[in-house]
Amino acid sequence: MRRSSNQYIGRFAPSPSGDLHFGSLVSAVASYADARQHFGQWILRIDDIDQPRTKAGAAESIIHTLSAFGFKWNHSIQWQSERISQYEQVIQQLKDRNAVYFCACSRKEITKIAAAGADGMIYPGTCRDQRHSENARHAIRIRTNSEKIYFTDRVFGHFEQNLGNLSGDFIIRRADDITAYQLAVVVDDYIDQVTHVVRGADLLMSTCKQIYLGGLLGYPNLKFAHTPLVIDKSGKKLSKSDRAFPVNPDTPLTALIAAWRFLGQKDIAHRVQTVEEFWDEATTTWSIQKVPAGYP
Ligand SMILES: [Zn+2]
Known part of the structure:
Protein backbone atom coordinates (compact mmCIF):
# COMPACT_ATOMS: atom_id res chain seq x y z
CA MET A 1 0.00 0.00 0.00
CA GLU A 82 17.27 -6.17 12.10
CA ARG A 83 17.24 -5.05 8.48
CA ILE A 84 20.54 -6.39 7.21
CA SER A 85 18.88 -8.86 4.82
CA GLN A 86 16.81 -6.02 3.34
CA TYR A 87 19.93 -3.92 2.76
CA GLU A 88 21.59 -6.95 1.17
CA GLN A 89 18.63 -7.41 -1.20
CA VAL A 90 19.02 -3.83 -2.38
CA ILE A 91 22.80 -4.24 -2.78
CA GLN A 92 22.12 -7.35 -4.87
CA GLN A 93 19.73 -5.36 -7.12
CA LEU A 94 22.44 -2.76 -7.62
CA LYS A 95 25.00 -5.47 -8.41
CA ASP A 96 22.66 -7.02 -10.96
CA ARG A 97 22.36 -3.64 -12.66
CA ASN A 98 26.14 -3.10 -12.67
CA ALA A 99 25.54 0.09 -10.68
CA VAL A 100 28.24 -0.84 -8.16
CA TYR A 101 31.76 -2.24 -8.10
CA PHE A 102 34.20 -3.65 -5.61
CA CYS A 103 36.94 -1.41 -4.31
CA ALA A 104 40.22 -2.75 -2.99
CA CYS A 105 41.77 0.61 -2.06
CA SER A 106 42.92 1.25 1.46
CA ARG A 107 42.18 4.58 3.07
CA LYS A 108 45.90 5.32 2.92
CA GLU A 109 46.04 4.71 -0.84
CA ILE A 110 43.05 6.97 -1.43
CA THR A 111 44.43 9.74 0.79
CA LYS A 112 47.64 9.76 -1.26
CA ILE A 113 45.93 10.65 -4.54
CA ALA A 114 42.45 11.95 -3.77
CA ALA A 115 41.40 15.60 -3.94
CA ALA A 116 39.40 17.09 -1.10
CA GLY A 117 35.68 17.39 -1.79
CA ALA A 118 32.87 19.19 0.01
CA ASP A 119 32.20 16.04 2.03
CA GLY A 120 35.54 14.35 2.60
CA MET A 121 37.87 13.03 -0.07
CA ILE A 122 36.75 12.55 -3.65
CA TYR A 123 37.27 8.94 -4.61
CA PRO A 124 39.39 9.05 -7.78
CA GLY A 125 37.70 6.02 -9.37
CA THR A 126 40.76 3.76 -9.17
CA CYS A 127 38.78 0.51 -9.03
CA ARG A 128 35.90 1.54 -11.29
CA ASP A 129 36.98 -0.62 -14.24
CA GLN A 130 39.19 -3.10 -12.38
CA ARG A 131 36.55 -5.83 -12.11
CA HIS A 132 37.67 -6.85 -8.64
CA SER A 133 35.80 -9.89 -7.47
CA GLU A 134 33.63 -10.04 -4.40
CA ASN A 135 35.93 -10.39 -1.45
CA ALA A 136 35.47 -10.04 2.25
CA ARG A 137 37.95 -7.17 2.36
CA HIS A 138 36.54 -5.17 -0.53
CA ALA A 139 34.18 -2.27 -0.09
CA ILE A 140 31.32 -1.74 -2.53
CA ARG A 141 31.04 1.63 -4.27
CA ILE A 142 28.15 3.05 -6.25
CA ARG A 143 28.89 4.50 -9.68
CA THR A 144 28.06 8.21 -9.72
CA ASN A 145 28.04 10.80 -12.47
CA SER A 146 28.54 14.54 -12.71
CA GLU A 147 24.88 15.49 -13.07
CA LYS A 148 23.68 18.20 -10.75
CA ILE A 149 21.49 17.02 -7.89
CA TYR A 150 19.38 19.61 -6.17
CA PHE A 151 16.64 19.97 -3.61
CA THR A 152 14.93 22.70 -1.63
CA ASP A 153 15.66 22.37 2.04
CA ARG A 154 12.86 23.73 4.21
CA VAL A 155 15.44 25.58 6.36
CA PHE A 156 18.44 26.14 4.06
CA GLY A 157 16.54 26.73 0.82
CA HIS A 158 17.94 25.74 -2.58
CA PHE A 159 20.86 23.37 -2.33
CA GLU A 160 22.74 21.64 -5.11
CA GLN A 161 25.72 19.38 -5.48
CA ASN A 162 27.51 17.53 -8.19
CA LEU A 163 28.59 14.16 -6.77
CA GLY A 164 31.70 14.27 -8.95
CA ASN A 165 32.91 17.29 -6.95
CA LEU A 166 31.45 16.18 -3.64
CA SER A 167 32.59 12.59 -3.12
CA GLY A 168 32.89 10.70 -6.39
CA ASP A 169 31.74 7.07 -6.29
CA PHE A 170 30.87 6.56 -2.65
CA ILE A 171 30.76 3.46 -0.45
CA ILE A 172 27.49 1.64 0.14
CA ARG A 173 29.01 -1.37 1.91
CA ARG A 174 32.17 -0.93 3.89
CA ALA A 175 35.21 -3.17 3.75
CA ASP A 176 34.27 -4.47 7.22
CA ASP A 177 31.05 -5.77 5.61
CA ILE A 178 28.79 -3.22 7.32
CA THR A 179 26.14 -1.49 5.20
CA ALA A 180 27.16 2.14 4.85
CA TYR A 181 24.94 4.72 6.50
CA GLN A 182 24.15 6.35 3.12
CA LEU A 183 22.48 3.23 1.80
CA ALA A 184 20.89 2.06 5.06
CA VAL A 185 19.15 5.38 5.68
ZN1 LIG B 1 39.34 1.32 -4.97
Whole structure:
Protein backbone atom coordinates (compact mmCIF):
# COMPACT_ATOMS: atom_id res chain seq x y z
CA MET A 1 0.00 0.00 0.00
CA ARG A 2 1.50 3.34 -1.00
CA ARG A 3 0.82 6.47 0.95
CA SER A 4 -1.54 9.19 -0.17
CA SER A 5 0.04 12.46 -1.22
CA ASN A 6 -1.07 14.43 1.84
CA GLN A 7 0.30 11.98 4.38
CA TYR A 8 3.12 13.01 6.70
CA ILE A 9 5.49 10.46 8.22
CA GLY A 10 8.48 11.83 10.07
CA ARG A 11 11.17 10.07 12.05
CA PHE A 12 13.99 10.42 14.51
CA ALA A 13 16.91 8.06 14.02
CA PRO A 14 19.60 8.36 16.69
CA SER A 15 22.67 6.13 16.64
CA PRO A 16 23.31 4.48 20.00
CA SER A 17 26.91 5.55 20.49
CA GLY A 18 26.17 7.41 23.73
CA ASP A 19 23.44 9.13 25.75
CA LEU A 20 21.12 11.61 24.07
CA HIS A 21 22.94 14.95 23.96
CA PHE A 22 21.60 18.42 23.49
CA GLY A 23 22.43 18.55 19.77
CA SER A 24 20.31 15.44 19.10
CA LEU A 25 17.52 16.76 21.29
CA VAL A 26 17.34 19.88 19.12
CA SER A 27 16.71 17.84 15.98
CA ALA A 28 14.31 15.51 17.80
CA VAL A 29 12.25 18.48 19.03
CA ALA A 30 12.15 20.00 15.53
CA SER A 31 11.20 16.70 13.91
CA TYR A 32 8.50 15.86 16.46
CA ALA A 33 6.95 19.36 16.55
CA ASP A 34 6.85 19.43 12.75
CA ALA A 35 5.19 15.98 12.57
CA ARG A 36 2.61 16.89 15.22
CA GLN A 37 1.78 20.17 13.55
CA HIS A 38 1.11 18.26 10.31
CA PHE A 39 -1.03 15.66 12.13
CA GLY A 40 1.62 13.23 11.02
CA GLN A 41 3.07 10.02 12.31
CA TRP A 42 6.50 9.93 13.92
CA ILE A 43 8.76 6.92 13.89
CA LEU A 44 11.64 6.16 16.22
CA ARG A 45 14.41 4.21 14.55
CA ILE A 46 17.62 3.20 16.25
CA ASP A 47 20.48 3.49 13.76
CA ASP A 48 22.55 0.67 15.19
CA ILE A 49 23.98 -0.70 11.94
CA ASP A 50 27.48 0.39 12.93
CA GLN A 51 27.92 -2.20 15.66
CA PRO A 52 31.58 -1.34 16.39
CA ARG A 53 30.45 2.18 17.35
CA THR A 54 27.40 1.02 19.32
CA LYS A 55 27.73 1.43 23.04
CA ALA A 56 26.07 -1.07 25.36
CA GLY A 57 23.01 0.43 27.03
CA ALA A 58 23.00 3.58 24.90
CA ALA A 59 19.85 2.69 22.94
CA GLU A 60 17.94 1.97 26.15
CA SER A 61 19.21 5.24 27.64
CA ILE A 62 18.11 7.25 24.58
CA ILE A 63 14.66 5.59 24.55
CA HIS A 64 14.23 6.27 28.27
CA THR A 65 15.21 9.93 27.86
CA LEU A 66 12.89 10.45 24.88
CA SER A 67 10.05 8.93 26.88
CA ALA A 68 10.75 11.19 29.84
CA PHE A 69 10.73 14.16 27.46
CA GLY A 70 7.21 13.31 26.32
CA PHE A 71 8.02 12.01 22.83
CA LYS A 72 5.49 9.43 21.65
CA TRP A 73 6.23 7.34 18.58
CA ASN A 74 3.91 5.44 16.30
CA HIS A 75 4.44 1.71 15.74
CA SER A 76 7.14 -0.29 17.45
CA ILE A 77 10.70 0.98 17.52
CA GLN A 78 12.60 0.08 14.35
CA TRP A 79 16.18 -1.24 14.53
CA GLN A 80 18.63 -1.06 11.65
CA SER A 81 20.42 -4.16 12.92
CA GLU A 82 17.27 -6.17 12.10
CA ARG A 83 17.24 -5.05 8.48
CA ILE A 84 20.54 -6.39 7.21
CA SER A 85 18.88 -8.86 4.82
CA GLN A 86 16.81 -6.02 3.34
CA TYR A 87 19.93 -3.92 2.76
CA GLU A 88 21.59 -6.95 1.17
CA GLN A 89 18.63 -7.41 -1.20
CA VAL A 90 19.02 -3.83 -2.38
CA ILE A 91 22.80 -4.24 -2.78
CA GLN A 92 22.12 -7.35 -4.87
CA GLN A 93 19.73 -5.36 -7.12
CA LEU A 94 22.44 -2.76 -7.62
CA LYS A 95 25.00 -5.47 -8.41
CA ASP A 96 22.66 -7.02 -10.96
CA ARG A 97 22.36 -3.64 -12.66
CA ASN A 98 26.14 -3.10 -12.67
CA ALA A 99 25.54 0.09 -10.68
CA VAL A 100 28.24 -0.84 -8.16
CA TYR A 101 31.76 -2.24 -8.10
CA PHE A 102 34.20 -3.65 -5.61
CA CYS A 103 36.94 -1.41 -4.31
CA ALA A 104 40.22 -2.75 -2.99
CA CYS A 105 41.77 0.61 -2.06
CA SER A 106 42.92 1.25 1.46
CA ARG A 107 42.18 4.58 3.07
CA LYS A 108 45.90 5.32 2.92
CA GLU A 109 46.04 4.71 -0.84
CA ILE A 110 43.05 6.97 -1.43
CA THR A 111 44.43 9.74 0.79
CA LYS A 112 47.64 9.76 -1.26
CA ILE A 113 45.93 10.65 -4.54
CA ALA A 114 42.45 11.95 -3.77
CA ALA A 115 41.40 15.60 -3.94
CA ALA A 116 39.40 17.09 -1.10
CA GLY A 117 35.68 17.39 -1.79
CA ALA A 118 32.87 19.19 0.01
CA ASP A 119 32.20 16.04 2.03
CA GLY A 120 35.54 14.35 2.60
CA MET A 121 37.87 13.03 -0.07
CA ILE A 122 36.75 12.55 -3.65
CA TYR A 123 37.27 8.94 -4.61
CA PRO A 124 39.39 9.05 -7.78
CA GLY A 125 37.70 6.02 -9.37
CA THR A 126 40.76 3.76 -9.17
CA CYS A 127 38.78 0.51 -9.03
CA ARG A 128 35.90 1.54 -11.29
CA ASP A 129 36.98 -0.62 -14.24
CA GLN A 130 39.19 -3.10 -12.38
CA ARG A 131 36.55 -5.83 -12.11
CA HIS A 132 37.67 -6.85 -8.64
CA SER A 133 35.80 -9.89 -7.47
CA GLU A 134 33.63 -10.04 -4.40
CA ASN A 135 35.93 -10.39 -1.45
CA ALA A 136 35.47 -10.04 2.25
CA ARG A 137 37.95 -7.17 2.36
CA HIS A 138 36.54 -5.17 -0.53
CA ALA A 139 34.18 -2.27 -0.09
CA ILE A 140 31.32 -1.74 -2.53
CA ARG A 141 31.04 1.63 -4.27
CA ILE A 142 28.15 3.05 -6.25
CA ARG A 143 28.89 4.50 -9.68
CA THR A 144 28.06 8.21 -9.72
CA ASN A 145 28.04 10.80 -12.47
CA SER A 146 28.54 14.54 -12.71
CA GLU A 147 24.88 15.49 -13.07
CA LYS A 148 23.68 18.20 -10.75
CA ILE A 149 21.49 17.02 -7.89
CA TYR A 150 19.38 19.61 -6.17
CA PHE A 151 16.64 19.97 -3.61
CA THR A 152 14.93 22.70 -1.63
CA ASP A 153 15.66 22.37 2.04
CA ARG A 154 12.86 23.73 4.21
CA VAL A 155 15.44 25.58 6.36
CA PHE A 156 18.44 26.14 4.06
CA GLY A 157 16.54 26.73 0.82
CA HIS A 158 17.94 25.74 -2.58
CA PHE A 159 20.86 23.37 -2.33
CA GLU A 160 22.74 21.64 -5.11
CA GLN A 161 25.72 19.38 -5.48
CA ASN A 162 27.51 17.53 -8.19
CA LEU A 163 28.59 14.16 -6.77
CA GLY A 164 31.70 14.27 -8.95
CA ASN A 165 32.91 17.29 -6.95
CA LEU A 166 31.45 16.18 -3.64
CA SER A 167 32.59 12.59 -3.12
CA GLY A 168 32.89 10.70 -6.39
CA ASP A 169 31.74 7.07 -6.29
CA PHE A 170 30.87 6.56 -2.65
CA ILE A 171 30.76 3.46 -0.45
CA ILE A 172 27.49 1.64 0.14
CA ARG A 173 29.01 -1.37 1.91
CA ARG A 174 32.17 -0.93 3.89
CA ALA A 175 35.21 -3.17 3.75
CA ASP A 176 34.27 -4.47 7.22
CA ASP A 177 31.05 -5.77 5.61
CA ILE A 178 28.79 -3.22 7.32
CA THR A 179 26.14 -1.49 5.20
CA ALA A 180 27.16 2.14 4.85
CA TYR A 181 24.94 4.72 6.50
CA GLN A 182 24.15 6.35 3.12
CA LEU A 183 22.48 3.23 1.80
CA ALA A 184 20.89 2.06 5.06
CA VAL A 185 19.15 5.38 5.68
CA VAL A 186 17.68 5.49 2.17
CA VAL A 187 16.32 1.94 2.44
CA ASP A 188 15.03 2.62 5.97
CA ASP A 189 13.12 5.73 4.98
CA TYR A 190 11.56 3.79 2.10
CA ILE A 191 10.55 0.83 4.30
CA ASP A 192 9.13 3.20 6.94
CA GLN A 193 7.34 5.23 4.22
CA VAL A 194 8.89 8.40 5.58
CA THR A 195 7.82 11.57 3.77
CA HIS A 196 9.57 14.30 5.80
CA VAL A 197 13.11 14.22 7.15
CA VAL A 198 13.99 16.79 9.82
CA ARG A 199 17.54 16.27 11.11
CA GLY A 200 20.80 18.02 11.98
CA ALA A 201 22.76 20.03 9.42
CA ASP A 202 25.74 17.68 9.78
CA LEU A 203 23.84 15.51 7.27
CA LEU A 204 23.19 18.31 4.77
CA MET A 205 26.21 17.27 2.70
CA SER A 206 24.99 13.66 2.62
CA THR A 207 21.56 14.54 1.32
CA CYS A 208 22.47 14.63 -2.37
CA LYS A 209 24.05 11.18 -2.10
CA GLN A 210 20.85 9.88 -0.56
CA ILE A 211 18.71 11.57 -3.22
CA TYR A 212 20.93 9.98 -5.86
CA LEU A 213 20.53 6.49 -4.35
CA GLY A 214 16.78 6.96 -3.84
CA GLY A 215 16.47 8.02 -7.48
CA LEU A 216 18.39 4.95 -8.74
CA LEU A 217 16.12 2.71 -6.68
CA GLY A 218 12.93 4.45 -7.85
CA TYR A 219 11.92 5.55 -4.35
CA PRO A 220 9.59 8.55 -3.82
CA ASN A 221 11.18 11.95 -3.11
CA LEU A 222 11.42 13.13 0.49
CA LYS A 223 11.10 16.63 1.90
CA PHE A 224 14.17 17.68 3.89
CA ALA A 225 14.77 20.18 6.66
CA HIS A 226 18.16 20.51 8.36
CA THR A 227 18.34 22.06 11.81
CA PRO A 228 21.30 24.13 13.01
CA LEU A 229 24.15 22.35 14.73
CA VAL A 230 24.94 22.85 18.36
CA ILE A 231 28.57 23.86 18.59
CA ASP A 232 30.79 23.63 21.65
CA LYS A 233 32.99 26.48 22.88
CA SER A 234 35.84 25.55 20.55
CA GLY A 235 33.52 25.62 17.53
CA LYS A 236 33.24 21.87 17.12
CA LYS A 237 29.96 20.04 16.66
CA LEU A 238 28.79 18.26 19.80
CA SER A 239 28.97 14.56 19.17
CA LYS A 240 27.53 11.69 21.12
CA SER A 241 30.95 10.77 22.36
CA ASP A 242 31.22 14.26 23.85
CA ARG A 243 30.33 13.70 27.49
CA ALA A 244 30.09 17.43 28.08
CA PHE A 245 26.47 17.99 27.34
CA PRO A 246 24.10 15.04 27.77
CA VAL A 247 20.54 16.03 28.60
CA ASN A 248 19.17 15.07 31.97
CA PRO A 249 16.00 12.94 31.83
CA ASP A 250 15.11 14.17 35.34
CA THR A 251 14.67 17.79 34.21
CA PRO A 252 13.04 17.46 30.80
CA LEU A 253 11.25 20.79 30.69
CA THR A 254 14.44 22.82 31.11
CA ALA A 255 16.14 21.03 28.23
CA LEU A 256 13.04 21.14 25.99
CA ILE A 257 12.74 24.90 26.44
CA ALA A 258 16.47 25.37 25.78
CA ALA A 259 16.11 23.34 22.55
CA TRP A 260 13.02 25.35 21.59
CA ARG A 261 14.92 28.63 22.00
CA PHE A 262 17.87 27.25 20.07
CA LEU A 263 15.46 26.57 17.20
CA GLY A 264 14.52 30.26 17.09
CA GLN A 265 10.92 29.62 18.14
CA LYS A 266 8.51 32.03 19.82
CA ASP A 267 8.97 31.92 23.60
CA ILE A 268 6.43 29.64 25.29
CA ALA A 269 8.28 29.11 28.59
CA HIS A 270 5.88 31.28 30.64
CA ARG A 271 2.89 29.23 29.47
CA VAL A 272 4.09 25.73 30.25
CA GLN A 273 4.55 23.90 33.57
CA THR A 274 4.68 20.31 32.36
CA VAL A 275 6.07 18.32 29.45
CA GLU A 276 2.50 17.71 28.18
CA GLU A 277 1.79 21.44 28.18
CA PHE A 278 5.09 22.04 26.42
CA TRP A 279 4.12 19.73 23.55
CA ASP A 280 0.60 21.19 23.27
CA GLU A 281 2.02 24.70 22.97
CA ALA A 282 4.90 23.58 20.78
CA THR A 283 2.57 21.84 18.32
CA THR A 284 0.49 24.95 17.66
CA THR A 285 3.36 27.46 17.86
CA TRP A 286 5.98 25.61 15.79
CA SER A 287 7.21 27.56 12.78
CA ILE A 288 9.87 26.01 10.58
CA GLN A 289 10.36 29.43 8.93
CA LYS A 290 11.85 30.68 12.21
CA VAL A 291 14.54 27.99 12.38
CA PRO A 292 17.92 29.64 11.67
CA ALA A 293 20.02 28.16 8.86
CA GLY A 294 23.26 27.47 10.67
CA TYR A 295 26.18 25.51 9.33
CA PRO A 296 29.66 25.87 10.77
ZN1 LIG B 1 39.34 1.32 -4.97
